[in-house]
Amino acid sequence: MISVEQARKILYENSERGKITTIELRESLGTVLAEDIYSSIDVPSFDNSAMDGYALKFDGESESWRLQGEIQAGDTAVHEVASGEATRIFTGAKMPEGADTVIQQELIERKGDRIIYNHEKISTGSNVRLTGSQCKAGDQILKKGTKVTSGVVGLLASVGVSKMKIFTPPSVAYVVTGNELKEPGEPLKTGEIYNSNGPMLEALLKQIGIKEIVAKRASDDKEKLQQIINSAWEQQDVLILSGGISVGDYDFVKECLEKVGVKELFYKIKQRPGKPMYVGKKGDKMVFALPGNPASVLSCYVQYVKPCLQNLMGKKDAWQPDNILPLLEDVKKKPGFTFFMKAKKEDGKVKILTGQQSFNLQAFSTADCLVELEEEAEVVPKGTLVKIYNL
Incomplete structure (x- = not known):
């Protein structure tokens, strides 16, 4: 059994950087740029x-101008105004030659073919967007490693970019194991439970921009589980399993992975929840076998699976905590294990929530992060700075 830090180190050394592909702008949301982006034009x-x-x-002295002409947005003709003249103009329209200022319509009084302005709110250059005021041709506007948000999409479109190179999101298969599982909406018999790990894993993967996701279910039957693992291993880049990785009579996951030729990177971590976690690799493909309890699945995903996937997708600092905040109150824990506890950020501090059992999902309805409590600590005092991992 290894420490959390050892597990992170092993994964950091074994996680791959993603392949690079070129995609259309409309498909880029949530991806990570694999190249620096330079503007080819002045904007505006x-x-x-x-x-x-x-x-x-x-x-600054004149109060009256003779009105002539009109310019709409999209008008490409060349317009001019002479001294003492004004042109009606609309937002986004090209400024006429000879003009340097726009007075908004609500400050103007019109009398026949003249406009009158006698306020003190305007100065030369007001309400004009100058050429290149956003960026100039040749300017670097985005760096390699930038995540494509809706705002980034808008920026790329504004400079005419229609395609870009990104780190290819991996395809992921997840396999949820267990005879006891039923899908939400199906009737339950005594001894059965609903499959919460599958929907949760799918939501977590979509949250970071994974688009190709294959969901599989497996009973506690070694031969059937082997077939599912073989198929997923051939077709997907990353394989995630939940359940079947402990030491029970029907926990076949580790054995089935070894038959595929997966090399074990580690098995079991000194942490709670999520101790019986397995990670392996074959070639450039990785597999994460997570415990079956929902809180264990989420904790292990956030700490180990998510950083590996984000590294594949080109994210910088994927292994760093999202924040470091002081505890709102004292916390007791068992020494010898790193604890990952459901928590909520409040006014610059972090509060540990009730319902920390590995099966209990209730706290996740209000939790917005996991707090890491160090291995040897028994009491972590109020005000201690702790690592925060956002959910």
Whole structure:
């Protein structure tokens, strides 16, 4: 049995960097850039109006201008205004030559073919978006390793990028084992439970941008389990199993993985929950066999599976905690094991929740993080800075 730090070190040394592929902008949300991105154009590419109003040359003294013409957004014609003239203009429309300012329409009084402005809210250059004020041609706008959010999609579109290189999200199969499992919505008999690990794992994978997910169920039958593992191993990049990895008479997962030729990286970690966890590798493919209890599944996923997957997807600092915060109150624990406890962040501190049993999912309805409590500690005092891992 190894320590949490040893397990992390082994995985850090054995986790792969993902393959690189080129994808369309519309498919990029949640992926990680595998290249630096440079703008090929100035944005904006022309001076344009930030308001619906009137474009003119502003000298700070004139109060009246003769109105001539109109410019809508998308108008590509060349327009001009002379001194003492103004043009009606709309948001996003190209500024006419000779104009340097836009006065918003609500500050203007119109009298026939003239407009009048006698306030003090405007100065030269007001309400004009200048060429290149977002970025200039040749500017680096995004770095390799950036996660593509909705805002990043907008930025890429604004400079005309339609394709980009990303770290390919791996395909993942998860196998939920156990004769006792029924799918939500099915009637239960005494001795049966609902499959919560499968839906939870699928949600966790989608949350980090995994798109190719294959779900499988396996009974506690060695031959059938072997067939499912063989199939998943051939077709997917990463395999995750829950249940069947302890030392019971019907725990066949470890044996079946060895028959596939998986090399064990480690088995069992000095932690709670999730001690009987197995990780193995064959070639560039990895397998994570997690205990069957739901809290154990989630804890092991957050600590070990998620960083490996995010590393494959190009994320920087995948192995670092998300935060370090002080405990809101004293916490007692058993020494000799690292504890991962369901918790909630409150006003810059973190509160340990009730319902820490490995089968208990109730606390996850309010938990927003896991707190790591060090192996040898027996009492962790209020105010102690602890590592935080977001859920």
